[in-house]
Amino acid sequence: EDQVTQSPEALRLQEGESSSLNCSYTVSGLRGLFWYRQDPGKGPEFLFTLYSAGEEKEKERLKATLTKKESFLHITAPKPEDSATYLCAVSYMDSNYQLIWGAGTKLIIKP
Amino acid sequence: ETGVTQTPRHLVMGMTNKKSLKCEQHLGHNAMYWYKQSAKKPLELMFVYSLEERVENNSVPSRFSPECPNSSHLFLHLHTLQPEDSALYLCASSQDTPGGTEAFFGQGTRLTVV
Numbered sequence: 001e002d003q004v005t006q007s008p009e010a011l012r013l014q015e016g017e018s019s020s021l022n023c024s025y026t027v028s029g030l031r032g033l034f035w036y037r038q039d040p041g042k043g044p045e046f047l048f049t050l051y052s053a054g055e056e057k058e059k060e061r062l063k064a065t066l067t068k069k070e071s072f073l074h075i076t077a078p079k080p081e082d083s084a085t086y087l088c089a090v091s092y093m094d095s096n097y098q099l100i101w102g103a104g105t106k107l108i109i110k111p
Numbered sequence: 112e113t114g115v116t117q118t119p120r121h122l123v124m125g126m127t128n129k130k131s132l133k134c135e136q137h138l139g140h141n142a143m144y145w146y147k148q149s150a151k152k153p154l155e156l157m158f159v160y161s162l163e164e165r166v167e168n169n170s171v172p173s174r175f176s177p178e179c180p181n182s183s184h185l186f187l188h189l190h191t192l193q194p195e196d197s198a199l200y201l202c203a204s205s206q207d208t209p210g211g212t213e214a215f216f217g218q219g220t221r222l223t224v225v
Contacts, residue, residue, distance in 0.1 A: 004153075034213055043115070043201050043216030044154075087154070098167070099214075101153035 002027045004090050006102035013109050016077050021086055021105045024070040029093030033071050035064050036087040038104070044087055047073075078109045114138065117202050117217035125225055126192060132220050134185040134202030140215075142208045143185045145177060146201040148219070154201070160185065161208050192224045 007022045025033070032051050036044035048057045050066040057064050061082060063074040073086055085106045089099040115136045124130050136143060145157040159167035160179040174196075176188040185202055199221055203214040 036216075041199075041219070041221070043117075043203075043219045046213045046215060049213050089154075098156055098169075099154075103151060103153050 002092065002100055004088060004100045004102040006086075006088060006105050008105060009103070010106040011108070013075075013078055013107070015079060015109055015111050018074070018076045018078070020075070021073040021107070022070060023073070023088035023102055025090045025100070026069075027090055027092035027095075027100065031091040031093060031095070033066055034089045034091070034099070035071070035073055036089070038085045038087055047086075075107070078107075080109045080111050083107055083109045115202055115204055115215055115217035117200075117220055119220060120218060121221045121223075123223045123225060124189070124192065126194070128192075129188070129190040131189065132187040132200055132202075132222075134187075134217055136183055136185075136202075136204040136215075138204055138206075138215060140204035140206050141182060142205045143179060143182075144203045144205075144214065145175075145185065145187050146203060146216075148199040148201055158187075159208065166208065189222075192222075194224050197222055197224045 004025045013019055032049050034049050035047040037047055038044040048064040053068045055066050061076050065072050085104040087104045089101045091099050118133045142161045144159050147155045156169050157171045158177040163179050174191050178186040199219045201219045202217040205214040206212045
């Protein structure tokens with residue numbers, strides 16, 4: 001069954017404490033993996049798209065990486081304003097316009 | 112104004128009411144979507160429009176009725192909803208249909224059915 005699993009469900013860090021979020025997927029023929037950030041009561045905000053294993057992208061304190069089975073979102077020296085829910089979604093060859101979404105990781109950064 | 116705009120931001124409606132959600136995108140995109148987001152569950156795709164034609168209807172109950180009059184506007188008409196329909200409804204747009212390009216989301220409409 002095609003699915004996307006994000007872990008952990010929630011993560012609490014101290015300001016400055018680096019860590020990683022995981023998005024594992026089981027689909028055939030990956031077309032793209034997308035990372036989004038969502039603040040409470042708002043729509044998801046696009047962060048990155050990754051297309052092939054070995055690809056990496058960076059934005060400020062965030063770095064996304066991709067392997068054949070999973071993606072990591074590395075957060076370096078996070079600040080309280082990085083607190084949000086991080087979502088990943090996958091598009092694959094037979095997806096027929098649909099993305100498969102993970103349930104998200106809620107990240108809390110304490111000052 | 113830029114991006115994807117949804118109105119209203121909040122809506123409380125009774126089970127016998129009829130209401131509509133509105134979405135407008137100012138990005139020149141060709142595809143628009145309606146998603147439902149419930150607490151602690153993955154986003155659920157409801158409808159996809161590409162160049163104003165519906166290309167996907169994800170087995171959504173008929174009490175939800177979409178309308179796409181042009182490539183910039185999308186509506187979701189609601190009638191005789193159930194309490195379990197309470198959720199955040201998100202509109203999104205993308206340059207193309209999913210798979211190659213990222214989608215941009217509106218702020219959502221928080222719907223409560225009483």
